[in-house]
Amino acid sequence: xxxxxxxxxxxxxxxxxxxxxxxxxxxxxxxxxxxxxxxxxxxxxxxxxxxxxxxxxxxxxxxxxxxxxxxxxxxxxxxxxxxxxxxxxxxxxxxxxxxxxxxxxxxxxxxxxxxxxxxxxxxxxxxxxxxxxxxxxxxxxxxxxxxxxxxxxxxxxxxxxxxxxxxxxxxxxxxxxxxxxxxxxxxxxxxxxxxxxxxxxxxxxxxxxxx
Ligand code: SF4
Numbered sequence: 001x002x003x004x005x006x007x008x009x010x011x012x013x014x015x016x017x018x019x020x021x022x023x024x025x026x027x028x029x030x031x032x033x034x035x036x037x038x039x040x041x042x043x044x045x046x047x048x049x050x051x052x053x054x055x056x057x058x059x060x061x062x063x064x065x066x067x068x069x070x071x072x073x074x075x076x077x078x079x080x081x082x083x084x085x086x087x088x089x090x091x092x093x094x095x096x097x098x099x100x101x102x103x104x105x106x107x108x109x110x111x112x113x114x115x116x117x118x119x120x121x122x123x124x125x126x127x128x129x130x131x132x133x134x135x136x137x138x139x140x141x142x143x144x145x146x147x148x149x150x151x152x153x154x155x156x157x158x159x160x161x162x163x164x165x166x167x168x169x170x171x172x173x174x175x176x177x178x179x180x181x182x183x184x185x186x187x188x189x190x191x192x193x194x195x196x197x198x199x200x201x202x203x204x205x206x207x208x209x210x211x
Pocket of ligand 1: 160162166168189
């Protein structure tokens with residue numbers, strides 16, 4: 001039996017016995033998680049010399065988690081051959097390499113870089129837990145994920161241009177969703193009962209799995 005099957009069984013047993021304490025689970029998976037992200041280099045940002053980019057390293061190889069992150073992060077790009085996953089996170093372009101190297105751009109300063117890298121670490125750890133509890137995603141699922149254009153996103157939005165998402169129009173919001181700068185949860189109108197079907201359709205297109 002593989003480790004993720006064991007973890008799955010334990011989770012199942014805990015649910016059956018209604019035990020809320022997941023300390024046993026933490027003990028089992030604790031040493032599989034990323035514990036440390038070290039900033040190895042701080043360089044000027046190419047697009048804006050006032051900002052910095054960073055080159056970091058985590059204490060674990062990441063080949064197994066890249067496909068999971070690819071499926072979870074809207075419009076991420078993933079190259080299995082080179083072992084690199086790239087996506088926009090807030091305003092930053094993040095690239096995660098299978099070797100555990102991570103680069104991030106457009107940071108204000110080291111403090112912001114450390115904060116963003118902590119958030120990326122949490123994301124990676126959620127992906128590790130996903131692999132352990134669900135197993136690796138199938139090749140078919142990975143191949144079925146397609147880029148979602150701004151136009152496709154717009155077709156799913158309410159179209160009221162109400163501005164509650166912080167953008168002047170639904171199309172402006174759709175563009176930011178398609179580049180990964182905004183998440184569809186930032187449109188409160190999509191959560192209204194009459195729009196929920198479109199919300200779930202769009203969520204599945206952008207993010208076929210949940211971690
Ligand atoms: S909150 Fe939703 S409905 Fe309103 S403008 Fe933004 S995307 Fe359009």
